Amino acid sequence: MRRKIARPEDLDDLIDFLDIDATPLPSPCIGICRVDTRSAFCSGCLRTIAEITEWGAVDHQRRRQVWLDIMQRRAAVKAGRG
Numbered sequence: 001m002r003r004k005i006a007r008p009e010d011l012d013d014l015i016d017f018l019d020i021d022a023t024p025l026p027s028p029c030i031g032i033c034r035v036d037t038r039s040a041f042c043s044g045c046l047r048t049i050a051e052i053t054e055w056g057a058v059d060h061q062r063r064r065q066v067w068l069d070i071m072q073r074r075a076a077v078k079a080g081r082g
Contacts, residue, residue: 011045015071025063027055028070046073 011030018026029052032044040048047055051066058066 011070011074015074018067020064020067023060025060025067028067041073046070046077 011028014026014028014030028045028047030044032042034043035041035049036043042048042052045052047066047070051069055063055066
């Protein structure tokens with residue numbers, strides 16, 4: 001069983017404890033809300049502006065896809081490709 005964290009210190013913390021099959025999925029927001037002009041991703045959660053604005057209105061499948069995209073982006077950043 002995964003422990004729940006009250007407030008993630010960073011995106012890695014949130015990803016480490018994320019259950020991608022959970023319903024509902026938590027918001028990826030970690031409270032660092034700045035869009036990097038070079039990458040067009042939020043520097044806190046690695047979402048695009050479109051993904052951020054649609055979050056409250058989309059279904060579980062779309063939220064799951066956003067999370068999968070975030071994880072892929074995070075892996076690319078860690079590998080030096082992002």
